[in-house]
Amino acid sequence: MAAVATAAALVALLSILGTWAAQAYLTTINRAEERAMASAKIVSSHVSWIHQMGTQTVRRIDDALRLTDLRFDGNIRDMDVATQGLPSGVQAYVVDAEGRTLYSTDPEIKPVDITDRDYFKAVRDGQIEYVSSLLISRLNGDQIFVFSRRIVREGNFMGAIMVSVPADITRPIWETVDLGGNYAVSFIRDDGMLVARYPLPGTTLDMSGYILFTKYLKEAPAGTYRAETSPMDGVKRLVAYRRVEGTPFIAVAAADYEFLMQPFRQTLLMLTVVAAMVIGGAAAAGWWIRHLLRAQEQQSAQLAKALETNEMLLREIHHRVKNNLQSVMSLVRLQIRGSEGFEALSSRIKSMIAVHEQIYKHDAYAQIDAAELIKAVVCSAVSAHDAKLRVEFDLQSAPVSADKATALALLVNEVVTNAIKYAYPDGEEGRLLVALTAPDEVGKSRLSISDNGVGFDVNAVSSGTGTRLIDGSVRQLDGTYEFQSQAGTQFAATVSLV
Numbered sequence: 188m189a190a191v192a193t194a195a196a197l198v199a200l201l202s203i204l205g206t207w208a209a210q211a212y213l214t215t216i217n218r219a220e221e222r223a224m225a226s227a228k229i230v231s232s233h234v235s236w237i238h239q240m241g242t243q244t245v246r247r248i249d250d251a252l253r254l255t256d257l258r259f260d261g262n263i264r265d266m267d268v269a270t271q272g273l274p275s276g277v278q279a280y281v282v283d284a285e286g287r288t289l290y291s292t293d294p295e296i297k298p299v300d301i302t303d304r305d306y307f308k309a310v311r312d313g314q315i316e317y318v319s320s321l322l323i324s325r326l327n328g329d330q331i332f333v334f335s336r337r338i339v340r341e342g343n344f345m346g347a348i349m350v351s352v353p354a355d356i357t358r359p360i361w362e363t364v365d366l367g368g369n370y371a372v373s374f375i376r377d378d379g380m381l382v383a384r385y386p387l388p389g390t391t392l393d394m395s396g397y398i399l400f401t402k403y404l405k406e407a408p409a410g411t412y413r414a415e416t417s418p419m420d421g422v423k424r425l426v427a428y429r430r431v432e433g434t435p436f437i438a439v440a441a442a443d444y445e446f447l448m449q450p451f452r453q454t455l456l457m458l459t460v461v462a463a464m465v466i467g468g469a470a471a472a473g474w475w476i477r478h479l480l481r482a483q484e485q486q487s488a489q490l491a492k493a494l495e496t497n498e499m500l501l502r503e504i505h506h507r508v509k510n511n512l513q514s515v516m517s518l519v520r521l522q523i524r525g526s527e528g529f530e531a532l533s534s535r536i537k538s539m540i541a542v543h544e545q546i547y548k549h550d551a552y553a554q555i556d557a558a559e560l561i562k563a564v565v566c567s568a569v570s571a572h573d574a575k576l577r578v579e580f581d582l583q584s585a586p587v588s589a590d591k592a593t594a595l596a597l598l599v600n601e602v603v604t605n606a607i608k609y610a611y612p613d614g615e616e617g618r619l620l621v622a623l624t625a626p627d628e629v630g631k632s633r634l635s636i637s638d639n640g641v642g643f644d645v646n647a648v649s650s651g652t653g654t655r656l657i658d659g660s661v662r663q664l665d666g667t668y669e670f671q672s673q674a675g676t677q678f679a680a681t682v683s684l685v
Contacts, residue, residue: 200465204458215451219442220411223427226364226372226440227409231429233360234374237352238434240274241334242316245348248279249336257338257345259287266292276353281338282307283346299325301349310337310347318435320380321354321391330354332382357385368446369422374436375399382436388419399428404437413444537571538564538600542592555592557632557684558582558623564599565621574607575615581622585632587684591664595634595684598660601653602636602678610640610676626681631666635679642672 248266266279273279273292281290286302301307309317319333334350361372373384379395381388394400403412408430415423424441431438483489544563546555562580569576587595603619611617620637661668666682 201462204462208455208458211454212451215448215454218450219425219444219447220427222366222447223411223425223440223442224409224429226366226442227427227429227438229364230360230372230374230440231431231438233357233363234431234436234438235434237356238318238431238436240277241318241350241352242336244273244279244350245316245334245336248281248348249338252281252338252348257281257283257289257340259283259285259289263288263296264290266290273350274356276356278351280349280351281346282349284311284344289346293326295326297326301325304333306333306335306349307347310335311344313337318376318382320376320382321384321388324351330383330387352383354383354387355385357383361385364440366440366442366446368443370424370443370446371417371419371439371441373439373441374431375439377430377435377437384419392419394418399426399437399439403428404430414441417441537567538596539593542589542596546589546592554586554588554685557585557587557592557595559584560587560592560596561599561621561623561634564596565603565619568600568603568607569619572604572607575611576607576617576619578619578621581620581624583624585623585625585684591684594660594663595682597656598664598680599634599636601656601660605653606636606638606640606676609643610638612641628681630683630685631681632684633679633681635677637675637677639675642674642676 266281278291278293280288280293280296282288282301286300286307288296288298304319304322306317306319315337317335319335322331322333323329324331331351331353334352336348338345338347357372357374361370364370364372371384371386374382375394376382379393379397379400381392381394397418398412398414403410409428411425411427413423414426417424423444425444425447426439426441429438430436542555542560558580561582565578565580568574569578599621603621606619618639620635622633622635624633624635625631626633657668661680661682664680664682664684666680668678668680671677671679
């Protein structure tokens with residue numbers, strides 16, 4: 188019976204540990220995918236900026252050369268103001284129809300033959316604009332990619348404009364996402380050709396036959412997948428990809444899979460240690476029971492005492508198994524409690540991030556514009572919940588001190604989040620009006636947030652975390668507030684922002 192009870196307890200324990208391990212694995216994977224997708228969005232925004240920089244520069248140069256003689260005279264002329272403001276390392280060139288350099292921003296320019304380059308041939312053969320894949324510069328041996336534009340005058344091809352961008356322009360993107368471990372960021376042309384990557388690759392790469400293009404991009408414009416072996420360096424990674432709207436590029440953030448799985452492995456190690464301790468204890472107790480039973484057979488004269496000893500040991504075994512199971516259940520409850528309210532916590536953290544973003548964005552360390560802060564928080568909350576709301580703003584600019592900005596952001600986030608969750612329970616479209624005005628009372632501002640949803644019973648509001656957060660935020664703002672429910676819900680607060 189003791190063996191059966193011990194076995195049953197061990198099976199129950201292992202079942203609990205197995206469930207915990209599975210949950211930890213799923214949580215780790217989900218968080219890793221969310222982090223990779225967020226990084227892909229960052230890469231996408233930077234790539235969009237790079238594309239705008241390249242295309243707008245070649246167009247500005249084309250406009251500036253409208254009345255310029257584009258005949259080759261043997262001299263290379265400097266570029267004018269059309270190329271001012273280019274990032275470090277980015278160079279612009281103008282060549283004639285024979286590929287001979289007419290203009291350049293590069294002080295170390297020297298004659299090179301570019302007539303075999305795809306960025307020149309493409310525009311020579313009729314394409315208006317073109318972006319090359321990853322290339323090795325014939326001027327300095329660096330990795331680059333090139334934006335080019337066809338020069339046409341009176342219907343005739345007169346040459347080409349090129350903007351050469353160093354591939355290591357992706358390094359700041361790589362440093363920004365900081366996925367940890369052996370991670371990489373890149374962007375790829377929509378025909379599968381690698382344009383730029385950091386860390387810098389050892390060679391160019393055609394990914395048109397790779398699973399990203401043969402499968403995943405055909406299914407969705409953005410997503411994640413696990414690459415068991417990277418086509419560039421053979422590293423196992425979790426890859427997040429995203430088509431960059433308005434460009435011919437796909438942005439990629441490839442996280443080190445082994446690094447991302449470290450939290451799960453730490454949890455698994457802890458569970459293994461717990462299981463080993465319990466199983467070892469049970470095995471030791473079982474061995475000890477067997478030893479005592481053999482001693483009973485050899486010492487029949489002490490049978491009564493041996494039976495009493497065995498009963499005591501059995502009680503101790505059950506007591507220890509019970510304590511071990513209670514410890515495991517406490518660990519399980521701790522694990523579950525740590526993951527509750529993730530969405531609400533994430534939204535509140537984002538509202539606090541908005542405060543710091545406004546501070547460094549405008550170098551306003553003492554006070555910031557409350558109107559801009561409120562608009563950023565509202566837009567973040569609506570976007571995070573994918574709400575079908577038409578948001579209308581009536582915001583008067585007013586300074587809010589850095590000490591009170593967090594309280595204001597949390598207050599706005601909580602009220603807007605409640606409107607998203609409860610005003611339109613079936614996900615229907617609705618309207619949200621957010622206003623900030625200056626009432627008659629000096630030094631005060633009036634914040635109002637209204638929806639045209641289902642409304643609620645003001646007297647039936649429960650004192651939950653959200654309500655306490657609203658109360659605490661208003662108190663920090665030295666103000667008062669009220670809810671009304673007429674043709675929707677209206678929140679109004681009179682607060683001090685400085």
